[in-house]
Amino acid sequence: MALKILRAGVLTTVQDLGRLGWQRYGVPVSGVMDEMSHRVANLLVGNTDGEATLEITITGPRIEFTEDTLVALCGGDFQPTVDRLPAPMARPLLARAGAVLDLAQCRLGARAYLAVAGGFDVPLVLGSKSTYLRGGFGGFEGRALKRGDLLPTAPRPSGLYPSLWARLAAGAAFVAPKWSVEANIALMAHRHHNIRFVPGRHWEGFAPEVRERLVASQYRIGPSSDRMGYRLDGPGLPFPDAGSLVSEGVTFGTIQVPPDGKPIVLMANRQTTGGYPRIGEVAAVDLPLLAQLPPGDTVRLSLTTLERSQELYLERERQLALMREAVQMRLRE
Numbered sequence: 001m002a003l004k005i006l007r008a009g010v011l012t013t014v015q016d017l018g019r020l021g022w023q024r025y026g027v028p029v030s031g032v033m034d035e036m037s038h039r040v041a042n043l044l045v046g047n048t049d050g051e052a053t054l055e056i057t058i059t060g061p062r063i064e065f066t067e068d069t070l071v072a073l074c075g076g077d078f079q080p081t082v083d084r085l086p087a088p089m090a091r092p093l094l095a096r097a098g099a100v101l102d103l104a105q106c107r108l109g110a111r112a113y114l115a116v117a118g119g120f121d122v123p124l125v126l127g128s129k130s131t132y133l134r135g136g137f138g139g140f141e142g143r144a145l146k147r148g149d150l151l152p153t154a155p156r157p158s159g160l161y162p163s164l165w166a167r168l169a170a171g172a173a174f175v176a177p178k179w180s181v182e183a184n185i186a187l188m189a190h191r192h193h194n195i196r197f198v199p200g201r202h203w204e205g206f207a208p209e210v211r212e213r214l215v216a217s218q219y220r221i222g223p224s225s226d227r228m229g230y231r232l233d234g235p236g237l238p239f240p241d242a243g244s245l246v247s248e249g250v251t252f253g254t255i256q257v258p259p260d261g262k263p264i265v266l267m268a269n270r271q272t273t274g275g276y277p278r279i280g281e282v283a284a285v286d287l288p289l290l291a292q293l294p295p296g297d298t299v300r301l302s303l304t305t306l307e308r309s310q311e312l313y314l315e316r317e318r319q320l321a322l323m324r325e326a327v328q329m330r331l332r333e
């Protein structure tokens with residue numbers, strides 16, 4: 001089985017939850033930008049959270065299914081069609097061999113995730129299928145997909161959604177159930193967003209008025225933002241003694257302040273260490289939302305506590321567990 005890439009889109013790569021355990025050796029974690037959309041897409045097709053998906057950015061690909069294929073698409077709204085018919089998101093979709101999935105310009109959000117039942121048959125590199133473009137390894141030949149690629153998929157599990165397979169036999173290009181899961185796309189319907197963060201290692205080293213400026217100001221996601229980091233354009237945040245800092249480990253969501261004072265939020269392809277002062281760390285529950293914001297959108301950074309951030313994270317995981325239970329009940333229908 002394989003997906004035939006008829007058009008690649010701006011940036012379409014194979015990603016999973018990341019290359020964990022290698023950062024100490026200088027290997028970036030990489031992985032998906034929007035973990036929640038990735039995880040939900042996987043659970044809809046019966047995969048584990050750790051299976052790889054296609055991360056699709058800004059403008060989507062055009063993909064032909066070489067065999068009958070069970071997929072799910074979650075995240076930003078790329079106006080998907082199958083054989084020119086509107087296709088649903090946030091639900092399992094069974095497409096006939098020869099059908100063509102077309103993803104257009106994203107009109108809400110920035111990224112979508114395409115999961116295939118069984119996953120993608122690409123090699124594990126240091127325990128992960130994630131593509132690291134700068135290193136040229138992982139994913140499909142260490143690069144973004146391009147026109148003409150045949151992306152192999154693993155054998156699909158048997159017995160998933162038998163009613164969908166029966167309906168596909170009637171001759172439609174694709175079939176999908178009437179039910180769907182909560183995609184949280186409504187959170188992205190406005191262009192001004194509140195992103196919560198907890199104080200970073202060097203929070204107290206910034207002057208009180210600088211800390212107040214951070215939480216009172218709006219920042220625009222700069223045009224040079226990418227999977228490595230989001231550059232925030234807005235009021236500067238001077239740090240009195242940045243030259244004396246020693247490089248330390250950083251993580252997804254670390255808010256660094258370089259010498260020009262303009263904060264950078266480190267994202268999935270972040271470096272392994274950083275020597276700039278760390279004014280904050282984005283709360284884990286807000287990283288998926290941040291990942292869905294394209295350059296030009298504005299954000300406000302809202303201070304919260306570590307305890308509250310942990311509570312929000314646990315509540316999200318409880319909701320995801322309930323969603324997984326509900327979908328598991330539907331898998332055999």
